[in-house]
Amino acid sequence: MSATAPAVPNGPPDTYPLVTVRGLTFHRGDRVIFQNVDLDIRRGGITAIMGPSGAGKTTLLRLIGGQLRPEAGRIEVDGACVHELGRRELYQLRKRMSMLFQSGALFTDLSVFDNVAFPLREHTRLPENLIRTLVLMKLEAVGLRGARDLMPSELSGGMARRAALARAIALDPMMILYDEPFSGQDPITMGVLIKLIRTLNDALGLTSVIVSHDVKETASIADYIYLISDGLVVDHGAPDALERSSSAWVEQFLHALPDGPMSFHYPALPYAQDLSLE
Amino acid sequence: MGTLKKLELAVGVFVVLGLAAFFMLAMKVSNIADLGEDKGYKITARFENVGGLKVRAPVTLGGVRIGRVVGIDLDARSYEAVVTLSIEPKYDRLPTDSSASILTSGVLGEQYVGLEPGGMDEYLKNGGSLKLTQSALVLEKLIGRMVTNAASGDKPPAKTP
Amino acid sequence: MIEGLQRLGRATLFWFNRLGRATLFLLRLLGALAALGKRPGLIVKQLYSVGVLSLPIIAMSGLFVGMVLGLQGYANLVDFGATSSLGTVVALSLVRELGPVLAALLYAARAGSALTAEIGLMKVTEQLAAMQMMAVDPFARVFAPRFVAGVIAMPLLAGIFTAIGILGGYFVAVQQLGVDSGAFWSQMQAAVRLVDDVVNGVVVKSAVFGWVANWIAVFEGYDAIPTSEGISLATTRTVVNTALVVLALDFVLTAIFFGA
Numbered sequence: 001m002s003a004t005a006p007a008v009p010n011g012p013p014d015t016y017p018l019v020t021v022r023g024l025t026f027h028r029g030d031r032v033i034f035q036n037v038d039l040d041i042r043r044g045g046i047t048a049i050m051g052p053s054g055a056g057k058t059t060l061l062r063l064i065g066g067q068l069r070p071e072a073g074r075i076e077v078d079g080a081c082v083h084e085l086g087r088r089e090l091y092q093l094r095k096r097m098s099m100l101f102q103s104g105a106l107f108t109d110l111s112v113f114d115n116v117a118f119p120l121r122e123h124t125r126l127p128e129n130l131i132r133t134l135v136l137m138k139l140e141a142v143g144l145r146g147a148r149d150l151m152p153s154e155l156s157g158g159m160a161r162r163a164a165l166a167r168a169i170a171l172d173p174m175m176i177l178y179d180e181p182f183s184g185q186d187p188i189t190m191g192v193l194i195k196l197i198r199t200l201n202d203a204l205g206l207t208s209v210i211v212s213h214d215v216k217e218t219a220s221i222a223d224y225i226y227l228i229s230d231g232l233v234v235d236h237g238a239p240d241a242l243e244r245s246s247s248a249w250v251e252q253f254l255h256a257l258p259d260g261p262m263s264f265h266y267p268a269l270p271y272a273q274d275l276s277l278e
Numbered sequence: 279m280g281t282l283k284k285l286e287l288a289v290g291v292f293v294v295l296g297l298a299a300f301f302m303l304a305m306k307v308s309n310i311a312d313l314g315e316d317k318g319y320k321i322t323a324r325f326e327n328v329g330g331l332k333v334r335a336p337v338t339l340g341g342v343r344i345g346r347v348v349g350i351d352l353d354a355r356s357y358e359a360v361v362t363l364s365i366e367p368k369y370d371r372l373p374t375d376s377s378a379s380i381l382t383s384g385v386l387g388e389q390y391v392g393l394e395p396g397g398m399d400e401y402l403k404n405g406g407s408l409k410l411t412q413s414a415l416v417l418e419k420l421i422g423r424m425v426t427n428a429a430s431g432d433k434p435p436a437k438t439p
Numbered sequence: 440m441i442e443g444l445q446r447l448g449r450a451t452l453f454w455f456n457r458l459g460r461a462t463l464f465l466l467r468l469l470g471a472l473a474a475l476g477k478r479p480g481l482i483v484k485q486l487y488s489v490g491v492l493s494l495p496i497i498a499m500s501g502l503f504v505g506m507v508l509g510l511q512g513y514a515n516l517v518d519f520g521a522t523s524s525l526g527t528v529v530a531l532s533l534v535r536e537l538g539p540v541l542a543a544l545l546y547a548a549r550a551g552s553a554l555t556a557e558i559g560l561m562k563v564t565e566q567l568a569a570m571q572m573m574a575v576d577p578f579a580r581v582f583a584p585r586f587v588a589g590v591i592a593m594p595l596l597a598g599i600f601t602a603i604g605i606l607g608g609y610f611v612a613v614q615q616l617g618v619d620s621g622a623f624w625s626q627m628q629a630a631v632r633l634v635d636d637v638v639n640g641v642v643v644k645s646a647v648f649g650w651v652a653n654w655i656a657v658f659e660g661y662d663a664i665p666t667s668e669g670i671s672l673a674t675t676r677t678v679v680n681t682a683l684v685v686l687a688l689d690f691v692l693t694a695i696f697f698g699a
Contacts, residue, residue: 285487286483302605
């Protein structure tokens, strides 16, 4: 249960949260992924959703993107209830949001250039020379203009993510959802990605949602953080406010302590009993 | 763009090859004349027994194919088999007293209808019929007759009825 | 006993469930065909991978099958002095059965498995999910072009297989074994019928086979469990199921076209 239910939005439209989640409940098999979760994603900011592995962070992004349907609760994006939209409206909405997948999810049969051009060619009727200009602009923004003719298999992990980022901004979306953008990257690449996410967010007036368990990197750019564990929002607030949190769990997670409220051990019989010593 | 051009070219070649294969199957392997067969004129011939004759079997005259069998029916009153032959229009000078026999190509080959021209000046037209026919040889009957003839001491007949 | 029945029941339900999903999948696929009319380029690209790339194996196999038919047919017919019928034997075997069936089996092994693996990998690497998030329907962009290209390619491949097979039979019979060339072709022409044999055999059969082979291949990829093991299973299932379905359907079609 969220500590405090966010206030009902009122005031001028551009201060409404872009995404509001209310009472979200979702199971996967017998496992509870979300239990009555509320959260807001503010316009123009970078909101981070953090939690241990397996907390359902990626699932949340898929719910926001309309690839999964909640069992209960509402998810609204820019005033539209995602899971009540027909396929046509959902696709219209998706044109205005992008998702950066953990693997980059570049189309392996297309070059970097064609990957970035893909959404433009699918959704616009722009002439080829204009598409070329746009693609080169996007690639320049992520520093891969020189790599346009490479195939995805020739890219390093960090480059693949940057290329995917260029593709994600191709249609100038209002929001980008990042799924674990830092996992498995070397420190330099991480630094590059952190800077890119922040710069793109501010320069393009985007709203960004980052799902991650890389605490330090995420906290360094997030404007607001939600901590999720066991299907509940454990705490939320600005990074420095969370830093001062009195919660032992938050303390453990943010400082990566090996043991604490979240046990090091997977639930098991008492050790001695398991070894038949009793 | 270069690779795309090459790819399109390869696909083009593939499609042409496929169509060429069908062209060959149509022209060289099967007989395209099948389709124009309805242009032929139809004549009927009555047989006591058609043996293993099948629809589409060839009709020949002097060993040359001049048409096909297009229908085999039974006349319920006379118990005769009525065989409809379609003859190619260019062979329009078949005398009305021509005869038809059901013959076998080779020992185990397919059966076909062989025509023998007559001597009349009138020619068969569409809907005409052949009066003189000779039925198929049925092996069992042939053997049976030889056996009975041998038993009664007669010589086997030179010709089957 | 009870357990065996229960297992049978579970297996039956499992297969009906899959069949249902495959049918829904096919319906969505057909629904996406309209959008494809505007993008013929997508089909051309797939025709290359399923058609052009299958050509070598189809051509080689067709040649060898035809040559074997020539040898075997000769060996059997020579005892009856009926070697002039060799053209008929070779052509009818290929046109009615071996051409469409073997081409479909080879297609499943060469192109069907590749389709399944490709689509399965696109699923594993989240390419399909990414496409959906870009508001691009994978049915229109990925599945339908592959399916249509396969359905177009299959009869062409079967025709090429059959034609090359007959040429292979001709080579062995006429060039090697001394069958008369004129008899070879004329006997063939007299026996092979255009509509009943060539169209029903090669064209209709292979169109049906192309339909099911590509349906199975694309569905198995779409339905694959997104792990490397899942893809390997799905690829195997594509080849095995296509082979079984093609052979079973061939029996049905033969009974309809050539039976009785």
